[in-house]
Amino acid sequence: MEPSQSQSLPLLLLLYLAVTCASAAAAEGGESRLRYDSCYGCICEAASRCNRSLGCDDGACGLFRITRHYWLDAGAPTLPADARLLNDAFERCATDPFCALRTAHHYMERYRKDCNGNQQVDCHDLALLHFLGPSCEGTMPSAYTDEFDNCRFNALLLGAGDV
Numbered sequence: 001m002e003p004s005q006s007q008s009l010p011l012l013l014l015l016y017l018a019v020t021c022a023s024a025a026a027a028e029g030g031e032s033r034l035r036y037d038s039c040y041g042c043i044c045e046a047a048s049r050c051n052r053s054l055g056c057d058d059g060a061c062g063l064f065r066i067t068r069h070y071w072l073d074a075g076a077p078t079l080p081a082d083a084r085l086l087n088d089a090f091e092r093c094a095t096d097p098f099c100a101l102r103t104a105h106h107y108m109e110r111y112r113k114d115c116n117g118n119q120q121v122d123c124h125d126l127a128l129l130h131f132l133g134p135s136c137e138g139t140m141p142s143a144y145t146d147e148f149d150n151c152r153f154n155a156l157l158l159g160a161g162d163v
């Protein structure tokens, strides 16, 4: 790992995202007043470096790399103006940072469990659910693990708080 590059740049992106997302989410109101806390921020860091410009590749879309299957399991949330039956409702939601966050939240609410058997449901469990699915068996690919652990370490150092 190259400490200076792999640690500081993603962290800046995370903080930028947290700030911009928090203000835009506040404007939306209601249920969508979700925030990119250090947990969801680090899951998207691991998934895509929180790159908000990402479209869809091989069926995985947006900054959380959400698949249609994942989105459906999460109750198929849509952008405020969109109907669920719209042909591209999935792509439009998964490539929108707030709709994608909402999707991940719903998914975690539905499947949350103690994946790693440490007697609590914490951010590490949410990451395992995100990358491995509801059974959350096995281990995350090391590229995800490295990015996630690194991000969590930095976030907790900065006092972003545990979730």
Ligand SMILES: *[C@@H]1O[C@H](CO)[C@@H](O)[C@H](O)[C@H]1NC(C)=O
Pocket: 049, 051, 052, 053, 054, 055
């Ligand atoms: C984010 O993704 C876009 C689209 O794939 C790419 O052009 C851009 O370089 C990426 N940005 C970063 C910071 O990786």
